[in-house]
Amino acid sequence: MSQIDDVIAKIKEKDKDQPEFIQAVTEVLSTLKPTEAKHPEFVKAKIYERIVEPDRIVQFRVVWEDDNQNIQVNRGFRVQFNNAIGPYKGGLRFHPSVNLGIIKFLGFEQIFKNALTTLPMGGGKGGSDFDPKGKSDAEVMRFCYAFMSELFRHIGPDTDVPAGDIGVGAREIGYMYGFYKKIMNEHTGVLTGKGLEYGGSLIRPEATGYGLTYFTAEMLATKGTDFRGKVVAISGSGNVAQYACQRVTQFGGKVITLSDSDGTIVDMEGIDAQRLSFVMELKNVKRGRIKEYTEKYPKAKYYDKKSVWDVIRDEGVKVDVALPCATQNEIYEDHALALVKNGVMAVAEGANMPSTLEAIKVFQEHGVLYGPAKAANAGGVATSGLEMTQNSIRLSWSREEVDAKLQDIMKRIHQTCLDAAAAYGKPGDYLTGANIAGFIKVAKAMLAYGAL
Numbered sequence: 250m251s252q253i254d255d256v257i258a259k260i261k262e263k264d265k266d267q268p269e270f271i272q273a274v275t276e277v278l279s280t281l282k283p284t285e286a287k288h289p290e291f292v293k294a295k296i297y298e299r300i301v302e303p304d305r306i307v308q309f310r311v312v313w314e315d316d317n318q319n320i321q322v323n324r325g326f327r328v329q330f331n332n333a334i335g336p337y338k339g340g341l342r343f344h345p346s347v348n349l350g351i352i353k354f355l356g357f358e359q360i361f362k363n364a365l366t367t368l369p370m371g372g373g374k375g376g377s378d379f380d381p382k383g384k385s386d387a388e389v390m391r392f393c394y395a396f397m398s399e400l401f402r403h404i405g406p407d408t409d410v411p412a413g414d415i416g417v418g419a420r421e422i423g424y425m426y427g428f429y430k431k432i433m434n435e436h437t438g439v440l441t442g443k444g445l446e447y448g449g450s451l452i453r454p455e456a457t458g459y460g461l462t463y464f465t466a467e468m469l470a471t472k473g474t475d476f477r478g479k480v481v482a483i484s485g486s487g488n489v490a491q492y493a494c495q496r497v498t499q500f501g502g503k504v505i506t507l508s509d510s511d512g513t514i515v516d517m518e519g520i521d522a523q524r525l526s527f528v529m530e531l532k533n534v535k536r537g538r539i540k541e542y543t544e545k546y547p548k549a550k551y552y553d554k555k556s557v558w559d560v561i562r563d564e565g566v567k568v569d570v571a572l573p574c575a576t577q578n579e580i581y582e583d584h585a586l587a588l589v590k591n592g593v594m595a596v597a598e599g600a601n602m603p604s605t606l607e608a609i610k611v612f613q614e615h616g617v618l619y620g621p622a623k624a625a626n627a628g629g630v631a632t633s634g635l636e637m638t639q640n641s642i643r644l645s646w647s648r649e650e651v652d653a654k655l656q657d658i659m660k661r662i663h664q665t666c667l668d669a670a671a672a673y674g675k676p677g678d679y680l681t682g683a684n685i686a687g688f689i690k691v692a693k694a695m696l697a698y699g700a701l
Contacts (some may be wrong), residue, residue: 330353343379363630441633459496468679484572484575518546524542561584623684669683
């Protein structure tokens with residue numbers, strides 16, 4: 250048995266109550282097997298075994314008071330996974346589904362994603378099982394203050410720099426950063442995703458969605474095509490989905506789907522700039538539900554309690570490009586088979602690990618261009634890194650400068666994936682290329698530090 254097989258077996262035994270973490274470790278390490286022969290030094294130093302164990306895990310209670318003066322208690326987490334190439338970097342997720350296994354899978358993925366950006370950032374992740382949906386601004390503020398009253402002990406601009414994720418947007422970042430600044434009496438780049446007025450970066454809200462489309466465009470270019478005239482399915486309706494929709498439309502594609510946790514809308518006329526503006530107002534300002542789209546645009550159809558991929562499977566909707574931007578494990582094997590049957594040529598992940606291992610296998614076996622999350626959605630954390638840089642030098646770059654840097658980073662990530670895949674005998678395999686390229690960089694740094 251190889252060391253990699255042994256590590257996967259141990260994780261399955263020790264962390265059997267953490268299916269998402271097991272899935273992430275299995276997906277990454279399975280593709281790293283070609284590195285064992287080329288790098289016996291990694292085997293000797295047990296890098297594969299070390300890299301799946303976090304540097305530390307912090308779990309804490311968050312006590313806050315709701316508007317009815319009732320005490321509420323939530324769990325808070327921060328997993329600092331690996332800082333071999335830079336300070337821990339990764340988002341905070343506020344969602345009822347949050348548990349230790351989910352935070353560990355996200356932090357583990359973040360190691361390799363951050364390494365691919367070429368910026369000096371390690372991997373980490375955090376969050377809480379708090380649900381901001383349906384809460385007043387005052388309740389969200391009190392929760393954020395309570396959350397940061399513990400988290401502040403474990404973060405810093407050169408130690409650990411959190412950002413936003415599901416359930417953590419500009420409002421939540423503002424409350425948390427304000428509380429951190431108050432109690433620490435310092436104004437540093439300890440959180441990213443900040444407002445422009447207090448240290449944020451232009452393009453940051455758009456970055457993950459924009460970066461996703463830049464990466465997808467590079468994939469399509471390898472087949473001599475682009476977004477023009479392509480029918481595109483996007484899941485989710487948050488920042489990533491919104492700005493991916495915006496760029497796809499600007500690139501000449503036609504987005505026909507968006508969704509939220511309640512259901513999916515399909516608009517065969519295309520979600521153009523005007524319709525997207527309505528969605529942004531609905532989701533970002535009114536905090537409404539996606540089903541309200543059909544009240545404004547009655548020719549669109551709403552499918553209650555169905556994901557985008559359920560609808561494509563059940564209704565036989567033809568799509569050329571799929572951009573899952575909602576959450577983990579939203580595309581299962583039957584969804585993948587339906588996408589292939591309905592003509593998909595490219596799938597690029599805007600969410601973290603949205604495709605199951607079985608779905609990924611379907612895409613690869615049928616020659617679908619498959620862009621894994623750690624490469625395709627790295628634009629968000631890349632621009633967070635650019636925000637950290639701007640904070641450090643006390644300067645702000647223009648929108649054009651940041652967007653140009655983002656495009657360059659995504660192009661380099663794409664090429665890095667292809668180069669690594671070819672070098673290790675898997676030409677055109679973006680999953681293997683992304684995993685190996687990110688791993689090699691981190692592994693060499695870990696090796697340089699000795700037995701730590």
